[in-house]
Amino acid sequence: MIYQGKQKIWSEYQKEIPADGWFYVRSCIRQSFFPASEKYFLAVCRDLLGKDIYESEHHTTCGGIAYHCDTIPQETAMTIVARQFALMKEAGYKNLVTSCITSFGNYTEILETWREFPELEARIRENLWKATRREFDKPEYVAHASDLVYKFRGEIAEKAVNRLVDVETGRPLRIVEHIGCHYSKMFPHKGIGGAEYPYVLSGMVESWGGEVIDYPERRHCCGFGFRQYLVKANRGYSVSNTHKKFESMEPYHPDAIITNCPGCPYFLDRWQYVISEQTGKTYGSGGYGIPVLTYEELAGLVLGYDPWDLGLQMHQVAVEPLLDKMGVKYDPDAKYLGLNKKDILKPGLPSVLKCC
Amino acid sequence: MVDFGFGLSKSSAVRLDQVDLSLYRKLEVLEPGVRTCMSCGSCSATCTAGPWSGMSVRKVILNLQRGKDVSAMMQNCMLCGKCSMVCPRGINTRHLILSLCRIYGERK
Numbered sequence: 001m002i003y004q005g006k007q008k009i010w011s012e013y014q015k016e017i018p019a020d021g022w023f024y025v026r027s028c029i030r031q032s033f034f035p036a037s038e039k040y041f042l043a044v045c046r047d048l049l050g051k052d053i054y055e056s057e058h059h060t061t062c063g064g065i066a067y068h069c070d071t072i073p074q075e076t077a078m079t080i081v082a083r084q085f086a087l088m089k090e091a092g093y094k095n096l097v098t099s100c101i102t103s104f105g106n107y108t109e110i111l112e113t114w115r116e117f118p119e120l121e122a123r124i125r126e127n128l129w130k131a132t133r134r135e136f137d138k139p140e141y142v143a144h145a146s147d148l149v150y151k152f153r154g155e156i157a158e159k160a161v162n163r164l165v166d167v168e169t170g171r172p173l174r175i176v177e178h179i180g181c182h183y184s185k186m187f188p189h190k191g192i193g194g195a196e197y198p199y200v201l202s203g204m205v206e207s208w209g210g211e212v213i214d215y216p217e218r219r220h221c222c223g224f225g226f227r228q229y230l231v232k233a234n235r236g237y238s239v240s241n242t243h244k245k246f247e248s249m250e251p252y253h254p255d256a257i258i259t260n261c262p263g264c265p266y267f268l269d270r271w272q273y274v275i276s277e278q279t280g281k282t283y284g285s286g287g288y289g290i291p292v293l294t295y296e297e298l299a300g301l302v303l304g305y306d307p308w309d310l311g312l313q314m315h316q317v318a319v320e321p322l323l324d325k326m327g328v329k330y331d332p333d334a335k336y337l338g339l340n341k342k343d344i345l346k347p348g349l350p351s352v353l354k355c356c
Numbered sequence: 357m358v359d360f361g362f363g364l365s366k367s368s369a370v371r372l373d374q375v376d377l378s379l380y381r382k383l384e385v386l387e388p389g390v391r392t393c394m395s396c397g398s399c400s401a402t403c404t405a406g407p408w409s410g411m412s413v414r415k416v417i418l419n420l421q422r423g424k425d426v427s428a429m430m431q432n433c434m435l436c437g438k439c440s441m442v443c444p445r446g447i448n449t450r451h452l453i454l455s456l457c458r459i460y461g462e463r464k
Contacts, residue, residue, distance in 0.1 A: 232362065236363055239362065239364055240365040274360060277358040278363060
């Protein structure tokens, strides 16, 4: 197909994403922040939609978190990544899909570095061989898991049980989409829509019936920034970043925030509690905060999974107002029940932010 | 309120619909040429006092347009007038500075 005019320009912002044959690598921190997200990515894409996505129990962190915190050199991160590629080769896969945005950025950065400096790639091959007696092939495609959910958004919409619509008024829910910085700000041509018009989450929201909010600080960082948070003396920067975003989005009255990064949902969620304790201000209606969801959690809600199975009780900000608007059925008494309905006790409540 | 050991920094965002432009408006009356400034920075580049004091006519105008106080920077101007010689818009920058000093003098 020959594209012309605006269509041609927009085609340059697209990304080729094969439908099948993916080797899945998990995030090192998401499973403790949002424990069910990765499980439900596989449940939706592999089990429900029948896509070929393979996961090896032998894979590790990509090293990106340590690399961005300046605790390991890039060569070490490269050797870790080379081992993941070797596992992918041994499993017979050629496409790599990552759960984490920083992993996606890390893999992309390393592949681009090797393209520019082939001698470095040769040295990493030697390092990997000496350390593990493994060899690797570079992946044909690298995608983030949100790219795949974006690709399958139409199939998910066809199977939707709930839509992003207020069931009482019929109004499309106003959704803020926040894209992790390492998705397309490092290598714009590797993301859907590039760095200027990232469409990966907007596409999902629109397909599932919601309305995307455009607000002044839409592309501002969530505030995680690795050392901004990890060094306690810098945490003021982190929370100030998040505060700036909330102040900017507040006039648009968002019903929810959707993100595709491990750090963003965590900080947009938890910092709402910290801001409420420091300033006495909450950003949702009725003293609640604005619920922050990962794209897998939102897809899970749309597909009708139980919100407590999706791990939504792990969020600091209560998700019940959003569930009520969407018309999602849930048992309030089961919120803090563990496996096999075991009582795992309720957390303490904040003094300002309304939580349930 | 909980003490977390860290806090919010004051935002540096400028909300143009909320800033106080009274100083700039007064300056416009005394030196209308200020409206023609295109922030090229020629004045700052040629400023004798700039390298050691941070004086910059461009910053003075920009800060006034953002409703900020510029009195500290004004004290560094030596009124040499080099900035007015290089201004491509022909703004009488020395008169601009003196007018501002007058406005600040009236405020005391």
